Amino acid sequence: MAEDASAFHLLLTADxxxxxxxxxxxxxxxSAVLFAAMIGVPAGAALALIPFxxxxxxxxxxxxxxxxxxxxxxxxxxxxxxxxGPFGSLGLLFTPQAMIIAQTILVAxxxxxxxxxxxxxxxxxxxxxxTAMKIGPARRVATLVWDARFSLVTALLAGFGRAVxxxxxxxxxxxxxxxxxxxxxTAIALETSQGxxxxxxxxxxVLICIAILINALAWGVRRVSxxxxx
Amino acid sequence: xRAQAIDLPIIFEHxxxxxxxxxxLDGISLTISPGSPTLVIGPNGAGKTTLLRAxxxxxxVTSGRINWNGQVMDTPKRYAIVFQHPxxxxxxxxxxxxxxxxxANVPRASRSDRIAELLALVGLDHLxxxxxxxxxxxxxxxxxxxxxxxxDPVALFLDxxxxxxxxxxxxxxxxxxRSLTVRGVKVVMSTHDIGQARRxxxxxxxxxxxxxxxxxxxxxxxxxxxxxxxxKFIAGELLL
Numbered sequence: 001m002a003e004d005a006s007a008f009h010l011l012l013t014a015d016x017x018x019x020x021x022x023x024x025x026x027x028x029x030x031s032a033v034l035f036a037a038m039i040g041v042p043a044g045a046a047l048a049l050i051p052f053x054x055x056x057x058x059x060x061x062x063x064x065x066x067x068x069x070x071x072x073x074x075x076x077x078x079x080x081x082x083x084x085g086p087f088g089s090l091g092l093l094f095t096p097q098a099m100i101i102a103q104t105i106l107v108a109x110x111x112x113x114x115x116x117x118x119x120x121x122x123x124x125x126x127x128x129x130x131t132a133m134k135i136g137p138a139r140r141v142a143t144l145v146w147d148a149r150f151s152l153v154t155a156l157l158a159g160f161g162r163a164v165x166x167x168x169x170x171x172x173x174x175x176x177x178x179x180x181x182x183x184x185x186t187a188i189a190l191e192t193s194q195g196x197x198x199x200x201x202x203x204x205x206v207l208i209c210i211a212i213l214i215n216a217l218a219w220g221v222r223r224v225s226x227x228x229x230x
Numbered sequence: 231x232r233a234q235a236i237d238l239p240i241i242f243e244h245x246x247x248x249x250x251x252x253x254x255l256d257g258i259s260l261t262i263s264p265g266s267p268t269l270v271i272g273p274n275g276a277g278k279t280t281l282l283r284a285x286x287x288x289x290x291v292t293s294g295r296i297n298w299n300g301q302v303m304d305t306p307k308r309y310a311i312v313f314q315h316p317x318x319x320x321x322x323x324x325x326x327x328x329x330x331x332x333x334a335n336v337p338r339a340s341r342s343d344r345i346a347e348l349l350a351l352v353g354l355d356h357l358x359x360x361x362x363x364x365x366x367x368x369x370x371x372x373x374x375x376x377x378x379x380x381x382d383p384v385a386l387f388l389d390x391x392x393x394x395x396x397x398x399x400x401x402x403x404x405x406x407x408r409s410l411t412v413r414g415v416k417v418v419m420s421t422h423d424i425g426q427a428r429r430x431x432x433x434x435x436x437x438x439x440x441x442x443x444x445x446x447x448x449x450x451x452x453x454x455x456x457x458x459x460x461x462k463f464i465a466g467e468l469l470l
Contacts, residue, residue, distance in 0.1 A: 129317045131288060133333040133381075134307065143329075147320040229320040229361055 006198030011205060018199065022206055025183040028096055028170070029163035032103030033111075036163075037156055040108045044115025045141050048123060059116065065109035070102075074172030077102045081173065094175040099183070102169040107159040114155035118148045150225030157218045164210055237299050237306035237384045238416055239263045240285050244294035247280055254280045256440040257294070262385075266432020267407060267417040269448070271424065273469045276437040278420035279314070282387045285418065286311045310383040314390045316374035318362035323354055323373050326362045330380035348376040352406055368399030375406060379415075386410065388419040392426065404430060424464060428452060436460055438469060 010018050047059060079085050081093040081101075092098045122144050130140055145152065167185035174181035176190055184203045191200040242260040246253060255277045262268055262285065270278045283289045284296060287305030295302055319326050324345050331341045349355040352372035357365065362373055371391050378386055388407070392400035407417050407430060421427055427434060431448035436459065443459045444451060455461045463469050 125317050126319070128288070128313055129319070132286060132311045132313075133330060135333055139333075143319075225320075227361075228322075229363070 007201035007205065010198055010202040015199075015202070018202055018206075020179060021182055021184055021187050021203060024096065024181075025164060025185070028099045028183060029103060029160055031100045032107055032163045033156055033160045035100065035104040036107035036111050036159055039104070040111030040155075040159075041115045041145065041152060043108075044112040044117075045119050045145060047112070047116045048120035049137075049141065049144075059113075062109055062113045062116065066113050068106055068109065070106060070166050070168030070170075071172065073102055073105050074169035077105065077169065077173045093173060094177060094181060096174070096181055098173040099170040099181060102173045103163045103166060106166060106169060107163050110162055111155050111159045114158060115148075115152055118151040118155065119144050122148050147229070150221050150229065153221045154218050157214050157221075161211065161214050165207065237308055239299060240385070241297040242281075242285075242294070243297060245284065245291050245296060246293035247277075247284060247289060248292045253440050255284065255291075258442050259294075260435060260442060260445055262416070262418055263433075264416050267411055267419060267430050268433040268435060269427045269431035270418065270420040270435045270437065271422060271427050271463065272437035272443075273422060273463075275439070277440040278422075278437055279389050280440075281435075281437065282311065282389050282418065282420055285385075286387050306384065308381055308384045309387070310378035310381045310385075311387040312371070312374045312378050312389065312391055314393055316370060316377075318365070318370055318373065321362065322359050323349065323362050323365065323369075324358040326373055327376050327380055330377040334381045336380070344380065348379055351379070351409070352376045353402060366399075368395045368402065371395065371399070371403060372406070375403070379410075383415060385416040385418060388417060390420050390422070392421070392423070400426070424466065436463060 047055065047062070077098060078093065080087050081090065081098055082088055083093075092101070126144065126147075130143065135143065165185065167189055170181075170183060171186045171189065174183070174186065176182050176186040182190075184207050188200045188203050188207075191197070191203075240262040242258045242262075245255055245258040247255040258277075258281065270281055272278055280289060284291060286309055287296075287298075288311070298304075298306055319329055321329070327345045327348050328341055331344055332338075336344060345358070346355065349358055352375050354365075354369060354372055354376065357369065362370065365373060375388075375391070392403050395403065404426070407419070410417055411432075417430075419430070427448070431451075433446065434448045434451040435445045436443040436451070436457075438459050443457050444455065451460065452464060455464055459469055
């Protein structure tokens with residue numbers, strides 16, 4: 001119980017260490033979602049709309065990648081960025097950038113797979129109308145992405161949820177360095193192992209609040225879409 | 231006044247369409263000319279929808295060919311279709327029409343006026359901002375009509391536009407069709423409602439099991455049907 005009280009004290013007094021960790025976590029995860037969206041939405045749209053041989057295999061593979069084990073991704077990125085790896089000369093290992101790369105790889109398949117499903121479903125619905133209106137391919141994609149925007153935002157929120165709660169990949173490529181690459185999840189793992197429970201509990205509370213906030217946002221997006229788009 | 235004959239007539243030359251080995255249309259030869267509405271009638275499964283989609287260029291023919299006033303490769307741009315169950319784009323009623331206007335390359339500056347004009351024509355001006363998917367079935371059909379008219383079509387294909395509507399909503403659609411005919415739009419419409427065919431048709435095309443049974447002026451068709459199928463259909467008997 002004493003640990004709980006201390007955790008609340010850390011939160012209420014806006015403990016600088018706790019805030020710095022939360023801030024870095026949000027920067028890393030939001031950046032990863034941004035990059036993953038830039039890759040995932042166009043990839044999902046292409047997969048939904050362009051017929052090619054092997055497309056169904058790629059869809060199965062993409063769906064399977066939604067469950068990529070974070071530690072495996074972390075290991076892969078570690079090997080790629082380590083000094084002897086193909087990108088070792090960039091000097092990114094144990095930096096926030098490496099963590100963003102790892103989380104982008106984790107989140108992009110989620111956003112791509114959900115975007116693909118959303119856009120494909122909408123295309124099945126819109127196909128006749130857009131064809132009858134003689135809408136060209138570029139405008140077709142823009143229409144589908146725009147009209148699916150509320151569902152796609154939900155996909156981004158799902159990706160952010162995955163990123164911000166993830167620990168396995170970023171602890172491998174970030175190294176959990178204090179005041180540099182320590183995020184909420186890696187800090188919770190470390191502080192718990194060291195018996196510093198107040199900080200771990202405080203960060204856990206913030207993480208749960210973020211999870212609730214994400215769900216509230218997803219719900220809000222759904223309500224807004226119902227009100228304005230029907 | 232529109233130059234209504236530019237993209238007409240539409241000539242079907244021995245058109246056959248197969249789907250999964252089944253003949254949906256079989257050896258159809260038919261000319262759809264400018265003028266009063268052509269009503270395509272027949273029981274369910276006769277091939278009415280397929281004929282409209284083929285005329286619109288949405289389905290490739292398996293045999294024969296369709297000639298759009300001399301063109302055989304591509305449908306004219308000023309054709310429009312309203313499907314039996316039109317899909318509403320995820321935006322307001324006005325947004326749906328605005329999208330169709332943009333697709334038809336109507337200049338941005340004149341779009342707002344055209345939206346107001348088209349929504350007024352179909353009696354939806356008071357619902358301009360309502361999400362299209364929240365409109366009733368009859369309102370959605372009228373909005374789909376407004377969207378189709380955004381192309382300023384020479385020919386408008388309507389696939390059973392009143393099939394699931396109540397009498398009041400059906401009358402609203404029929405009134406719009408009459409006003410379009412007066413404005414020079416060629417309406418080609420499918421229905422299995424013989425009463426509606428009597429009210430609207432200038433020409434009749436009767437299909438049965440993918441074959442053309444009769445085609446000609448509506449007055450002649452109803453006064454002197456030549457085939458047994460036509461006689462049965464007019465008498466309201468089941469055409470099996």
